Amino acid sequence: MTKVLVATDKPFAKVAVDGIRKIVEDAGFELVLLEKYTSQNEFIDAIKDVDAVIIRSDIADKAVIEAGKNLKIIVRAGAGYDNIDLEACTAKGVVAMNTPGQNSNAVAELAIGMMILAARNNFDGSSGTELRDKKLGIHAYGNVGKYVAEIAKGFGMKIYAFDPFVSKEAIEKDGIIPLASAEELYSTCQYVSLHIPANDQTKKSINFDLLSKMPKNACLVNTARKEVIDEEGLLKMFAERPDFKYVSDIEPSCKNEISEKYPNRFFFTPKKMGAQTAEANINAGIAAAKQIVNFIKNGDRTFQVNK
Numbered sequence: 078m079t080k081v082l083v084a085t086d087k088p089f090a091k092v093a094v095d096g097i098r099k100i101v102e103d104a105g106f107e108l109v110l111l112e113k114y115t116s117q118n119e120f121i122d123a124i125k126d127v128d129a130v131i132i133r134s135d136i137a138d139k140a141v142i143e144a145g146k147n148l149k150i151i152v153r154a155g156a157g158y159d160n161i162d163l164e165a166c167t168a169k170g171v172v173a174m175n176t177p178g179q180n181s182n183a184v185a186e187l188a189i190g191m192m193i194l195a196a197r198n199n200f201d202g203s204s205g206t207e208l209r210d211k212k213l214g215i216h217a218y219g220n221v222g223k224y225v226a227e228i229a230k231g232f233g234m235k236i237y238a239f240d241p242f243v244s245k246e247a248i249e250k251d252g253i254i255p256l257a258s259a260e261e262l263y264s265t266c267q268y269v270s271l272h273i274p275a276n277d278q279t280k281k282s283i284n285f286d287l288l289s290k291m292p293k294n295a296c297l298v299n300t301a302r303k304e305v306i307d308e309e310g311l312l313k314m315f316a317e318r319p320d321f322k323y324v325s326d327i328e329p330s331c332k333n334e335i336s337e338k339y340p341n342r343f344f345f346t347p348k349k350m351g352a353q354t355a356e357a358n359i360n361a362g363i364a365a366a367k368q369i370v371n372f373i374k375n376g377d378r379t380f381q382v383n384k
Contacts, residue, residue: 214266
């Protein structure tokens, strides 16, 4: 019988697990749960005789992938997949997938919430500013970026976007102003919401040269990955631009220095929280289970992220 492992250091909500179980068992497969495990060795042991795996932020490194003797597919319940060793998957003939779009609204709402927090000076009692009529730049106009734009419209913001992989026409169709480069986006917009993936091209790409182009009272909102930020450039921006604020869904490595020198100009969630809503938790888990069934039964590779 086909075995599907759900390996989650931070477990899905019970309603999500129940939904996953129903999809898996209705397909005639067996569900195996590994929750709140405390070592990578437990993950390695659990994967040895399963055909498919669902993970969240769990690390599926080379050792894990190679331990899966029968492994055919691994699905990350969420958009990012930098916690999966894609090269190891490809070398072993394992299909790796993500579940794009399932967490998008949750991440977008967090981005807007952090934007409001920054505009109101972390609610410290002082006079803040309003988002209405401010220019918002969306760096990468994918699923999350679209939701951010949709919400920001309700605040009366002027919205711009840059994404080299999305056509000008597609952006304009949503009532958003397309810009030709990241430089133009950052020099135009007081607020920039960051949604680029972390890869060889984007790591440390958000640097001082780019950030320094931002208008007065600039605020960078990062619900992407900390690796895309050049932290030396970030610290330089804090030092040279007293008007600059940075809010992020992940603590940078230089958090202590920022906390000590630049109080009230930042906010960092204690852990990656963009997808931490009941709805996103359920949606991503259910989507992952459906993709596994569709792949094993029908060969559907729609959301494959490795080659």
